[in-house]
Amino acid sequence: MEKHTAESCSKARMAIRDTLDVVGGKWKLVLIAVLQSGKKGFNQLSREAEISPRILSKELQEMEMNGLVSRKVCDTKPVTVQYELTPYSETLTDVLLSLEKWGYQHRNKIIQGIELTSK
Amino acid sequence: MEKHTAESCSKARMAIRDTLDVVGGKWKLVLIAVLQSGKKGFNQLSREAEISPRILSKELQEMEMNGLVSRKVCDTKPVTVQYELTPYSETLTDVLLSLEKWGYQHRNKIIQGIELTSK
DNA sequence: GTTATCTGTTACAAAAAGGATAGTACTTAC
DNA sequence: GTAAGTACTATCCTTTTTGTAACAGATAAC
Numbered sequence: 001m002e003k004h005t006a007e008s009c010s011k012a013r014m015a016i017r018d019t020l021d022v023v024g025g026k027w028k029l030v031l032i033a034v035l036q037s038g039k040k041g042f043n044q045l046s047r048e049a050e051i052s053p054r055i056l057s058k059e060l061q062e063m064e065m066n067g068l069v070s071r072k073v074c075d076t077k078p079v080t081v082q083y084e085l086t087p088y089s090e091t092l093t094d095v096l097l098s099l100e101k102w103g104y105q106h107r108n109k110i111i112q113g114i115e116l117t118s119k
Numbered sequence: 120m121e122k123h124t125a126e127s128c129s130k131a132r133m134a135i136r137d138t139l140d141v142v143g144g145k146w147k148l149v150l151i152a153v154l155q156s157g158k159k160g161f162n163q164l165s166r167e168a169e170i171s172p173r174i175l176s177k178e179l180q181e182m183e184m185n186g187l188v189s190r191k192v193c194d195t196k197p198v199t200v201q202y203e204l205t206p207y208s209e210t211l212t213d214v215l216l217s218l219e220k221w222g223y224q225h226r227n228k229i230i231q232g233i234e235l236t237s238k
Numbered sequence: 239g240t241t242a243t244c245t246g247t248t249a250c251a252a253a254a255a256g257g258a259t260a261g262t263a264c265t266t267a268c
Numbered sequence: 269g270t271a272a273g274t275a276c277t278a279t280c281c282t283t284t285t286t287g288t289a290a291c292a293g294a295t296a297a298c
Binding site for chain 1: 286293
Binding site: 012013014015016017018019020022023024026029030033034036049091092094095096097098099100101102103104105106107 | 134135137152153213
């Protein structure tokens, strides 16, 4: 499996772009992370992810179109809606974990840099 | 290592945000992918990644500040500049690979969906 | 009837990101 | 001196993204 030829790199770039198209932006991955703790209602999601209803609505629609979340209307007193991760969204586990991991280690690196500077 | 508590999820969200702050947006990961095939000059990068000089300049500066690429001015006839990945950028390998992998599989999934539809 | 909750939408505004075009500065080649 | 190649920067503009505030429809509690 040779890497770094002009062609394989071009494919890699396209694949990365494809992923970013679906899951890029400020919110989608965060929403998935939040939903990993279980299904949530609209307002609940809005509060937990600290995202305004307008954006949340749009993001959820896009994610539903891409098969990442499912939307279920419940026949309750005030109609509630449950958003839940789909099985397909689990294919993003590696992506989520790697981003999360890097975020941790990068923050630690930054903090250490600050500590060294202040000595 | 319990997961999905309110607290661990909040941390996960923050970590993901941290990562996206550094490496999010349309270009940075793509530029890293391109630079994985070796150091490149400014115009060369601009051509290969199909990115306009203005944006490229800005992105490279940010990436340099975050320690992901190094900039080396070479004392050649027309002064050239070499951009190269730093060792630190290698910590992003998992991120790159997982995004790339997901992009491939997602594209295949889409294509299959189309094939089924057209029958 | 007023207020509250839930799920959104609409209208408007602001900000961030991205892109197009040209120009600067330097050097070499013709 | 004209053109061409290097590495950018400056200006202007469009698009995308994000945010705020208000509102709508439905139901229930007081």
